[in-house]
Amino acid sequence: MASLAPYILTRPWLTKLLKPVANWYASAAGYRQLGLRADDLINEENEDVLKALGRLDARESYDRIFRIRRAVQLSLQQKILPRTEWTKPEEDVKYLEPLVEQIKKENAEKEALDHLSIVKKH
Structure with missing residues (x-):
């Protein structure tokens, strides 16, 4: 799926216009009220995501599991958490998505190398 993010981020006036809408949408989604981060919502049934979860350091992995279990409870x-315990926008950083993207690039590179054909010059 194509993303408009690079297009928006290269235009400061468009970023300034859409940033409040994006913040409102993230707040309205409700996951921050449960103490979750956006990357906690990524579906774990994908093989790339499972590999990325395996690459998380022990502390980040523990924190993720804690946040998810608390949210389920x-x-x-x-109920929701007290406002003081909600995930703040500055805490809602991507920690899993960069690893997933790295794995996708590695898989694409591996696929390209697997289908590499050698041409002999006479």
Whole structure:
């Protein structure tokens, strides 16, 4: 799926216009009220995501599991965290997506090398 993010980020006026909308949308999604980060919502059924999860350091992996378990418990209780414990926008950094992108690039490079054909010059 193509992303408009690079196009938007290269135009400061468009970034300034859409940043409040993006912040509102992230707040309205509700995952921050449960203490989650956006990358905690990535579906783990993808092979690339599973590899990326394996590459996380021990602390980040533990923190992810803690956030997800706490969110599930809150969801079952139909509660949200106190406002002071919500994930702040500056804390909602991408920690898994860069690893997934790196793995996709590695897979594409491996695929290209696997289908490399050798041409002999006479």
